[in-house]
Amino acid sequence: MPEGILCNKQVVDTKEKLNALLADKSGKQYYDEMTRLDVDTEALWATIEKTCKSRLRTWLEICAHCGMCADSCFIYLANKRDPKQVPSYKIQSTLGEIVKRKGKVDNEFMRYVMDTAWAKCTCCNRCATYCPFGIDMGVMFGYVRGLCFSHGFVPWELKIGSGMHRIYKAQMDITTEDWVDTCEWMVEEYEEDWPGLEIPVDKENADIIYTVNAREPKHYPEDLAEAAILFHIAGENWTVPSQGWEETSLAMFAGDWGACKLQVESVYAAMDRLKPKRMVVTECGHAYRATVLEGPYWAGIKSGKTPIESFHYVEWVAEALRTGKLKIDPAKKIKEPVTYQDSCNYIRNGGLGDYAREIMSYIAEDFREMKPCREHNFCCGGGGGLNGIGRYRKERNIGLTVKRDQILATGAKLVVTPCHNCWDAIRDLEEVYKIGIRWSFLKPLLLGMVEVPEHLLPREE
Amino acid sequence: MFKKILFATTSSPACDNAAKVAFDLELKWDAKLMVFHVLGVPTRGYSSFVTDVRTGETESIDPDYVEWVTEEMKYTYENLLKDSENSTLEAVIGVPHREILRKARKENVDMIIMGAHTRDEDIGATRYRSVVGSTMQKVAKSARCPVIIVSRPCTTCWKLFSNIVICTDFTKASNSAFLWAAKLSKEVNARLHIFHAVDINAGEPGKVSGQSEIEGRINEAKGRIETMYIPELKDFDNYEVGTREGTPYVEILKFAREKQADLIVMAHHTREIDPELALLGSTVEQVVLRSACPVTSVNHPDKVADE
Amino acid sequence: MYELVTGPLAWLSFGIFFFGLFYRLVWYIRGLNWQMDRVSYTQNMVYGIKGALRSILFWLVPFGTRSWRYYPGFTILVFIFHICLLATPVFLMGHNVLLLERWGFSLPTLPEGIADFMTTCVIVSAVFIICRRIALPEVRILTKPYDLFVLAIAVAPFITGFFAFHQVGSYDFWIIAHVLCGEIMLVAIPFTKLSHFLLFFLSRAQMGMDYGIKRGGMKNKGMAW
Numbered sequence: 001m002p003e004g005i006l007c008n009k010q011v012v013d014t015k016e017k018l019n020a021l022l023a024d025k026s027g028k029q030y031y032d033e034m035t036r037l038d039v040d041t042e043a044l045w046a047t048i049e050k051t052c053k054s055r056l057r058t059w060l061e062i063c064a065h066c067g068m069c070a071d072s073c074f075i076y077l078a079n080k081r082d083p084k085q086v087p088s089y090k091i092q093s094t095l096g097e098i099v100k101r102k103g104k105v106d107n108e109f110m111r112y113v114m115d116t117a118w119a120k121c122t123c124c125n126r127c128a129t130y131c132p133f134g135i136d137m138g139v140m141f142g143y144v145r146g147l148c149f150s151h152g153f154v155p156w157e158l159k160i161g162s163g164m165h166r167i168y169k170a171q172m173d174i175t176t177e178d179w180v181d182t183c184e185w186m187v188e189e190y191e192e193d194w195p196g197l198e199i200p201v202d203k204e205n206a207d208i209i210y211t212v213n214a215r216e217p218k219h220y221p222e223d224l225a226e227a228a229i230l231f232h233i234a235g236e237n238w239t240v241p242s243q244g245w246e247e248t249s250l251a252m253f254a255g256d257w258g259a260c261k262l263q264v265e266s267v268y269a270a271m272d273r274l275k276p277k278r279m280v281v282t283e284c285g286h287a288y289r290a291t292v293l294e295g296p297y298w299a300g301i302k303s304g305k306t307p308i309e310s311f312h313y314v315e316w317v318a319e320a321l322r323t324g325k326l327k328i329d330p331a332k333k334i335k336e337p338v339t340y341q342d343s344c345n346y347i348r349n350g351g352l353g354d355y356a357r358e359i360m361s362y363i364a365e366d367f368r369e370m371k372p373c374r375e376h377n378f379c380c381g382g383g384g385g386l387n388g389i390g391r392y393r394k395e396r397n398i399g400l401t402v403k404r405d406q407i408l409a410t411g412a413k414l415v416v417t418p419c420h421n422c423w424d425a426i427r428d429l430e431e432v433y434k435i436g437i438r439w440s441f442l443k444p445l446l447l448g449m450v451e452v453p454e455h456l457l458p459r460e461e
Numbered sequence: 462m463f464k465k466i467l468f469a470t471t472s473s474p475a476c477d478n479a480a481k482v483a484f485d486l487e488l489k490w491d492a493k494l495m496v497f498h499v500l501g502v503p504t505r506g507y508s509s510f511v512t513d514v515r516t517g518e519t520e521s522i523d524p525d526y527v528e529w530v531t532e533e534m535k536y537t538y539e540n541l542l543k544d545s546e547n548s549t550l551e552a553v554i555g556v557p558h559r560e561i562l563r564k565a566r567k568e569n570v571d572m573i574i575m576g577a578h579t580r581d582e583d584i585g586a587t588r589y590r591s592v593v594g595s596t597m598q599k600v601a602k603s604a605r606c607p608v609i610i611v612s613r614p615c616t617t618c619w620k621l622f623s624n625i626v627i628c629t630d631f632t633k634a635s636n637s638a639f640l641w642a643a644k645l646s647k648e649v650n651a652r653l654h655i656f657h658a659v660d661i662n663a664g665e666p667g668k669v670s671g672q673s674e675i676e677g678r679i680n681e682a683k684g685r686i687e688t689m690y691i692p693e694l695k696d697f698d699n700y701e702v703g704t705r706e707g708t709p710y711v712e713i714l715k716f717a718r719e720k721q722a723d724l725i726v727m728a729h730h731t732r733e734i735d736p737e738l739a740l741l742g743s744t745v746e747q748v749v750l751r752s753a754c755p756v757t758s759v760n761h762p763d764k765v766a767d768e
Numbered sequence: 769m770y771e772l773v774t775g776p777l778a779w780l781s782f783g784i785f786f787f788g789l790f791y792r793l794v795w796y797i798r799g800l801n802w803q804m805d806r807v808s809y810t811q812n813m814v815y816g817i818k819g820a821l822r823s824i825l826f827w828l829v830p831f832g833t834r835s836w837r838y839y840p841g842f843t844i845l846v847f848i849f850h851i852c853l854l855a856t857p858v859f860l861m862g863h864n865v866l867l868l869e870r871w872g873f874s875l876p877t878l879p880e881g882i883a884d885f886m887t888t889c890v891i892v893s894a895v896f897i898i899c900r901r902i903a904l905p906e907v908r909i910l911t912k913p914y915d916l917f918v919l920a921i922a923v924a925p926f927i928t929g930f931f932a933f934h935q936v937g938s939y940d941f942w943i944i945a946h947v948l949c950g951e952i953m954l955v956a957i958p959f960t961k962l963s964h965f966l967l968f969f970l971s972r973a974q975m976g977m978d979y980g981i982k983r984g985g986m987k988n989k990g991m992a993w
Contacts, residue, residue, distance in 0.1 A: 022523070022524065023523070023524055024523075025523050025525050026521050026523060051804060053799040053800070053801060053804065053805075054795055054796045054797075054798070054799025054800060055796075055799065055800060055805055055971075055974055057799070058796060058967050058970070058971055059971065061961065061963070061967075062961055062963060062964040062967050062968070062971065063961075064915075064961065064964065065901075065907065065910035065911055065912070065915050066842075066846075066907065066910075067904060067906045067907035067910055068835055068839060068842070070906040070907075071838065072835070076906070081905070081906065083905045083906050083908070083909035084909065086906045086909060086910060088910050089909050089910055092910070128975060129834070129835070129991075129993065130834070130835040130838070131835070132827055132835065132836075132846075132968070133964065133967075133968055133971045133972065134823065134827075134971050134972050134974070134975030134976070135971070136975065136978075157507075157508070157509055161507060171507055185563075185566060188566075188605075189562070189603050192761075213506075215503070215504075215505060215506065215507070218503075219503045219555050219556055219559065220505065220556065220559070221559065222559075248507070250507055253507075293982055293983070294806055294982075296808075297802070297803050297806040297808075300803060302802065302808060302811055303808055303811045303812070304802070304806075304807070304808030304811060304812065304981060304982060305808075315987075348983070349983045349984070350983065350984050350987070351979075351983060351984010351985060351986075351987050351988040351991070352984065352987065352988070353988070354988060372834075374992065375991060375992050376834055376992075382506065385507065387504065387506050387507065387508050388504075388506065388507040388508030388509065388510075389508075390509060390510070390521050393510075419506075420505045420506035420507075421506040421507075423505045423506065424504045424505050424506040424508065425506075427504075427505070428504075428519075431512075431519070
């Protein structure tokens with residue numbers, strides 16, 4: 001079968017296609033069709049010739065096969081040091097083979113490549129910092145994901161996810177009306193406790209344009225309300241765009257570069273339209289990476305920077321605490337041992353480790369670092385889309401053990417997790433391994449300890 | 462008074478008593494009843510997994526699963542649905558309190574009915590109570606309409622209520638609760654008991670209030686009831702005023718029992734306690750868990766005033 | 769024969785070596801693409817250069833990076849191997865004598881004993897590297913005959929040179945074999961994995977620019993390698 005009804009080389013760009021995929025139970029039919037999907041070896045090779053240039057070729061070629069990347073990979077460690085999980089082996093046996101065979105690979109091989117690219121690598125890029133040559137297997141697997149996607153070999157959930165971005169410019173089916181209505185709803189719900197609270201939509205020339213993860217308006221709008229309250233307390237002049245509010249990119253996890261471009265352009269268009277001074281992104285790791293770090297390149301912006309300067313939420317919080325916009329009540333600081341989950345996407349790959357420490361110095365009395373930490377921290381276990389893929393649930397749960405042991409070693413019972421994926425992975429690791437920990441985003445923690453200026457308190461009659 | 466009723470159910474026996482009240486109200490008030498079940502809590506990051514509200518198990522979500530749960534609901538409420546004239550069943554994915562509030566807001570409902578759990582021996586009771594307890598508190602705090610919580614069999618039909626207790630702490634929210642209770646009392650011609658409990662534990666910790674001070678506070682409360690509430694009742698005279706001192710929830714329960722209350726109405730004391738931190742901490746929840754009759758929490762003026 | 773291998777063949781192999789490396793350099797740089805690599809190389813050159821230098825320097829220092837510190841034994845092995853492999857031929861007395869004879873200049877030279885010791889170091893560390901390849905499962909799975917072949921090319925001049933210097937058997941045989949092996953190595957550098965002679969620096973520089981420009985270099989003090 002050249003192309004399946006659900007599993008094919010087409011992108012999902014209509015609601016009909018999307019609904020057909022969604023109706024497939026756990027992707028059963030989709031994965032069944034995948035076993036019969038033809039590999040267009042010529043197109044595959046043509047793409048490689050065009051896009052696999054000196055950087056990737058050099059990485060593939062000069063790899064000394066020294067194995068120094070082995071221990072850098074949490075999946076290798078979690079799988080009892082299975083040699084098949086050594087990053088170098090993983091990339092050489094997939095991309096390396098495809099290049100060696102000049103694209104002449106079959107369906108079974110492509111499914112192996114898919115399983116490797118999504119279940120054995122979260123694109124945390126830790127290996128790149130352990131390889132003497134700086135060979136970045138994470139970057140290469142990102143590239144492999146792109147190849148897989150364009151040939152139809154992509155996990156079901158991510159095919160849906162990238163389709164969502166194409167259709168809704170968001171990872172979930174949220175329309176502009178839904179989003180604006182959610183903003184209004186949250187103001188309604190919280191304005192009694194916070195008189196004067198607002199979530200200004202489409203306000204021009206604001207100091208801050210705030211963008212979120214679609215799961216917040218969809219399922220956890222409190223997060224949006226909490227952000228609004230913190231901006232309110234800090235006295236920020238801020239806004240959210242009615243369109244272009246979604247920061248995340250499942251398309252990046254899927255390797256659907258076309259959808260990546262569409263998604264970030266919607267955010268950049270909001271910047272152009274509303275002319276804010278800077279953007280602040282919610283507590284999400286891959287969203288920051290997609291829209292702030294990688295996005296400009298997808299959109300073809302030569303400076304490699306977003307049209308206006310962009311900040312991760314931790315940068316804003318650190319700044320607000322430093323400048324006194326937010327003041328912490330010393331009596332309410334976190335007294336118990338607490339640790340911080342460094343998100344690969346904005347700590348290792350965004351360099352924001354210092355800001356996280358700065359925040360912790362204001363809010364925690366007994367802050368304990370994981371070992372290793374900062375740029376060298378291990379992935380939570382659910383990055384790169386792995387949390388969301390049913391097919392790889394078992395593999396994901398094995399991977400969580402590394403983070404579990406890291407957290408246990410700190411002795412902390414509270415983990416600060418300013419990243420949606422990390423939050424989930426740590427929640428899941430508690431559910432699977434029951435180690436008795438709690439975890440939280442920064443916003444609810446901050447709300448519990450900031451000093452609220454007298455004039456912002458509700459007036460008691 | 463009740464045109465649209467949202468019955469938020471866990472679709473389990475814990476909500477059976479609430480279900481009976483909900484379907485009864487639908488018939489007696491010619492209301493539209495929406496039976497609403499939130500079946501799974503989604504993840505924060507991207508995934509199609511949800512945590513089943515009842516079992517705590519992780520489930521992979523798809524349209525079939527949601528349909529299956531809806532079918533199951535039909536089966537659960539088979540008997541009640543037989544007589545029902547205007548009801549719908551719906552199962553959705555989401556965080557329970559959030560989806561209940563979303564639905565209530567979207568449909569502009571006049572009341573929300575929820576069940577509560579009182580028997581510890583049931584399997585999963587602890588988990589259930591922690592999920593439902595916090596859901597109930599969050600819904601009660603934020604809902605624009607009254608929230609009725611039914612934990613024990615309610616033998617009296619609402620139309621036949623004869624005693625309604627309104628517990629006030631003189632906050633703005635309590636005022637709304639009072640107005641709603643008064644409206645209902647007038648409508649079903651029940652006796653309205655306006656009640657305030659002076660909290661002897663309030664104030665500085667460790668400091669025991671003297672008898673004279675307590676009496677002073679009781680008199681003050683009586684005075685406030687006279688000036689704040691009685692004029693609002695206008696020509697309605699089937700009411701009485703009661704005040705007690707003690708731990709509020711205990712006094713409320715004692716008073717309700719004495720007066721053979723069919724319904725307790727109170728405001729959720731918003732700033733009382735963080736619902737996340739103390740699951741069984743608030744006065745509302747203590748009353749809900751122990752009350753023999755249904756409890757209504759009213760916090761907002763939206764669905765209270767006469768149209 | 770000696771004349772042939774030290775004359776035309778030497779010219780040829782040095783020619784291939786330099787030209788090959790030059791080609792590699794041009795090919796590598798031309799193959800970089802700001803948009804595909806997602807690094808704005810030219811637009812943020814200053815950050816890029818800073819990142820590149822940091823990336824190279826930290827990795828050139830023994831135990832200079834977390835990775836080097838993580839594998840102390842192997843790090844020692846790698847640095848001994850590479851330092852001896854690069855320094856010995858350049859500063860060997862015999863080579864510099866040749867240089868002086870042919871081109872009239874010479875570099876500082878190593879005492880013979882030290883050079884001999886360093887040659888031994890290359891051979892011994894190569895043996896250890898092979899043992900490590902066989903002993904560790906995570907390295908064994910990566911090892912291909914090609915890896916051993918490349919290692920053999922790199923070490924062969926040292927083995928043959930060692931035998932020639934110590935006059936084990938026929939000196940003439942070993943010296944010609946030594947020169948040939950050296951020339952094979954020179955020719956092999958641009959064509960095999962040995963190209964990391966140059967590409968190590970380019971690849972490290974590229975990764976450094978990535979970290980210096982995109983992955984936080986503009987917001988922090990530089991990647992903590």
